[in-house]
Amino acid sequence: MKTDTHPTYYPDATITCACGNIMHIGATKKEMSVEICGACHPFYTGKEKLIDTAGRVEKFKARVAKAKVAREKKKPKKITHPSARKTSKKLTK
Numbered sequence: 001m002k003t004d005t006h007p008t009y010y011p012d013a014t015i016t017c018a019c020g021n022i023m024h025i026g027a028t029k030k031e032m033s034v035e036i037c038g039a040c041h042p043f044y045t046g047k048e049k050l051i052d053t054a055g056r057v058e059k060f061k062a063r064v065a066k067a068k069v070a071r072e073k074k075k076p077k078k079i080t081h082p083s084a085r086k087t088s089k090k091l092t093k
Helices: 056-073 082-092
Strands: 010-017 022-027 031-034
Parallel strands (some): 010 031
Antiparallel strands (some): 010 022
16 A cells, blocks of 8 residues: 555644634644634524625626627628629629
């Protein structure tokens, strides 16, 4: 069997949450930081907490509005069949 295939286990790893909660648990990394933990997660606290995910909704709305403006600026092209163009040239000559 191969030796040294498992990562190092730290029995007293420090996990730090964005809310300030610090937990000491066993993990394969010595220190970690998380955005949401059990102390601040809305499911466990029962409080509604809005989490902004980098303004994704606003970015989407801006992209849709930009596409709508571009669509309005673009004029529809008049498409004619190639044979219709040929006959119209023959008639004008």
